[in-house]
Amino acid sequence: MTFRNGLGSLLRPEDSVLVMIDHQPYQLANVNSHDPQAVVNNTTALAKAAKVFNVPTILTSVIAGRGGLLFKHLTDVFPGQEVIDRTFINTWQDSKVVDVVKATGRKQLIIAGLWTEVCVAMPAIQAAGEGWDVTVITDASGGTSVEAHQVAIQRMIGAGINMMTWLAIAAEWQRDWAREETAAALTDVIVDHAGGSGIAYLWEQQLLNTPVQAASKAGL
DSSP: OOOOOSGGGSOOGGGEEEEEEOOOHHHHHTOOSSOHHHHHHHHHHHHHHHHHTTOOEEEEEESHHHHOOOOHHHHTTSTTOOEEEESOSSGGGOHHHHHHHHHTTOOEEEEEEBOIIIIIHHHHHHHHHTTOEEEEEGGGOBOSSHHHHHHHHHHHHHTTOEEEOHHHHHHHHHOOTTOHHHHHHHHHHHHHHSTHHHHHHHHHHHHHTSOOOOTTTTTO
16 A cells, blocks of 8 residues: 655645535434534535635535435535536546536545445545545544444545545645635634634633733732
8 A cells, every 4th residue: 555645645725626425414314423513513614614725616415306405504605506416326426526526627636425434435435546636524424323434434544545634634725824815714714613622712812812910900
């Protein structure tokens, strides 16, 4: 196996393309590997991070007439964007999706979806076999059981696929807080979606903006 290491292996926004697969009510109803609220939160955070870094994002569903529309939280991030509805379970067998991805000219393929063991694993494994540099965002995905999610991850790692979480990829895209053109917008995403990290940032800002009392006034 070729190990993924070195600076060149890190993800770059200018080389990334994101495919978000089947974040729909039917699939969410049987996600048992994660808290469903966490899946919705993390999916939304990933989409917002991609938008901050101008990463092309393809939205796709499977038989939406029966399985339901993509989460409103997700489509609200990309208002007016077409959602590609498929019949193929394996997204990478749908030529419309693949053609849109290829048209971006990017080779770092990021995938998140429901369920991990089906609609994430199949396209990830196929695309990796075709030479794409594939990363799966595990916490914006979810399986029908903890075992199903974990076994799918193990299977994909065995196929040479990279695993990350939404906050990790956002940090990797940012890479340097001196990149002011994205730093503020990414911070907003962290505040809204990163739980304790967002609260800690707000607390830090509160402390930095709180005048320090003189020792005599503080009774010290």
